[in-house]
Amino acid sequence: MPAGAAASGGGNRFCSSVAVHAFSDAQEWTGLQAWRTGSLNEFRSWGPEGPMKLSSLEMVRERNLDGKGASSLAEWGALVLGTPNPVDKAFLTHHAFRLWVDGSLPLGVSQAPDSPARPAKPELVHPRKVPQPKGTSLSPSAHALHNLAHIELNAIDLAWDTVVRFSTASRDLDDQFFADFAHVADDESRHCLWCLQRLSELGFSYGSMPAHNLLLRDCQKTTGSVTARLAVIPMMQEARGLDAGPRLVERLMGFGDARSASIAKHIAEEEVAHVAVGVSWFLSVCKQLGMNPASRFQDLMLESEVQLKGPFNYLARSTAGLPRDWYDSAYRKATVEAAAAVTTNKVAESTHNTEDGTSNVDASISNNSTTSCLPEVYKRLALVVAMENENAES
Structure with missing residues (x-):
């Protein structure tokens, strides 16, 4: 089960890219x-x-x-x-x-x-x-x-x-x-x-x-x-x-x-x-x-x-x-884990009841597409995690 699924109470439906990594696009060399x-x-x-x-x-x-x-x-x-x-x-x-x-x-x-x-x-x-x-x-x-x-x-x-x-x-x-x-x-x-x-x-x-x-x-x-x-x-x-x-x-x-x-x-x-x-x-x-x-x-x-x-x-x-996430499995794993951790926090925050007693979970789901689950900040966090892992192994 992806990290954060249990906390959400809704399985992994809140963000499919927690379970399936959204790969970066390759770019043609400028030279x-x-x-x-x-x-x-x-x-x-x-x-x-x-x-x-x-x-x-x-x-x-x-x-x-x-x-x-x-x-x-x-x-x-x-x-x-x-x-x-x-x-x-x-x-x-x-x-x-x-x-x-x-x-x-x-x-x-x-x-x-x-x-x-x-x-x-x-x-x-x-x-x-x-x-x-x-x-x-x-x-x-x-x-x-x-x-x-x-x-x-x-x-x-x-x-x-x-x-x-x-x-x-x-x-x-x-x-x-x-x-x-x-x-x-x-x-x-x-x-x-x-x-x-x-x-x-x-x-x-x-x-x-x-x-x-x-x-x-x-x-x-x-x-x-x-x-x-x-x-x-x-x-x-x-x-x-x-x-x-x-x-x-x-x-x-x-x-x-x-x-x-x-x-x-x-x-x-x-x-x-x-x-x-x-x-x-x-x-x-x-x-x-x-x-x-x-x-x-x-x-x-x-x-x-x-x-x-x-x-x-x-x-x-x-x-x-x-792109690094095409070939570096450790970095790819760290990216997914970082995305899952951030998304878990967001879902946990959104489960607090509103003043009329309704839940904001569904609204949060509907406002977040698969592609928006991995903004640049997640990848930067993943890079830090990957570097720490590499330093620990060396």
């Missing part, structure tokens, strides 16, 4: 259009002062790329997915996106493989079997950079898989959908190259330690649903990157590796756009299908058996458009 219309990012190497353009030797390598007959964006995406070498995968991605931006490619249609091609190493193991730094020959910084490089490599393929797999539904999805995810793939390819470069500078290479295959398993679970793909990949997986980014930067600085920390910081800042793309298209597709976005997101988390756990980077997630 989305600028990200979409910005010039092609050619800063694909990491210099002494940060991102810089490719060297002459690397540019020659890029000019020698073989499209192997690919004549559309979807076909180029399939080509990237079928390329095992991480560096080749990154260069092909950038070349394909440049052709798309130049207007040289139609969208086209292609088929995505069951799994993207991978090099012989690293060995893919269960996440719990990925060794800690002490269990490898890598330095702590190299260990962290290897994990990050693996995530960025997977992110390239996840974005291309979205382009290629759903190219058959192009009549129902705007071309901008595919442009956005090709753009995400291009960003991820740049991030991957930065990590691979830094690993090499530290004396190691990708494949020097085992890695997990969790990201691709989530990708395979969402092959038949656009909303599931958007919720699980950009809105869940990439959002976790927003949470982990600042902690990784602090760790690398703690190792005395400011150069690696700068790379991780730059990557984390750019990931906001990728979460925002997922939020924007999730809202758009849900509207097209007549679905409530918040309810659909909650259903997909249950179907995927996903339990989102903090700590969360609330500011970055909010910037990307994700």
Whole structure:
């Protein structure tokens, strides 16, 4: 029974949102259009002062790329997915996106493989079997950079898989959908190259330690649903990157590796756009299908058996458009409890008899809609409760 039901004498009929949370609305990132219309990012190497353009030797390598007959964006995406070498995968991605931006490619249609091609190493193991730094020959910084490089490599393929797999539904999805995810793939390819470069500078290479295959398993679970793909990949997986980014930067600085920390910081800042793309298209597709976005997101988390756990980077997630009560169950619970407590007090006050002996309960019910049960003051109270709970747990 919701808090306050007994005190009201009328069950939970006085405010349905005490029992059922009224979710906040997601908002589109204010920087989305600028990200979409910005010039092609050619800063694909990491210099002494940060991102810089490719060297002459690397540019020659890029000019020698073989499209192997690919004549559309979807076909180029399939080509990237079928390329095992991480560096080749990154260069092909950038070349394909440049052709798309130049207007040289139609969208086209292609088929995505069951799994993207991978090099012989690293060995893919269960996440719990990925060794800690002490269990490898890598330095702590190299260990962290290897994990990050693996995530960025997977992110390239996840974005291309979205382009290629759903190219058959192009009549129902705007071309901008595919442009956005090709753009995400291009960003991820740049991030991957930065990590691979830094690993090499530290004396190691990708494949020097085992890695997990969790990201691709989530990708395979969402092959038949656009909303599931958007919720699980950009809105869940990439959002976790927003949470982990600042902690990784602090760790690398703690190792005395400011150069690696700068790379991780730059990557984390750019990931906001990728979460925002997922939020924007999730809202758009849900509207097209007549679905409530918040309810659909909650259903997909249950179907995927996903339990989102903090700590969360609330500011970055909010910037990307994700409402806190969509993903933070502790905050959501505190919001409901705060609303119930305030409503209980209001109902208790209204049960005092008026001068003519009648009750004000019914009048109070009729004057309070479901949406008015959760004004901003309740959410602020819930935030305080949630913060106290977090402090108590830490």
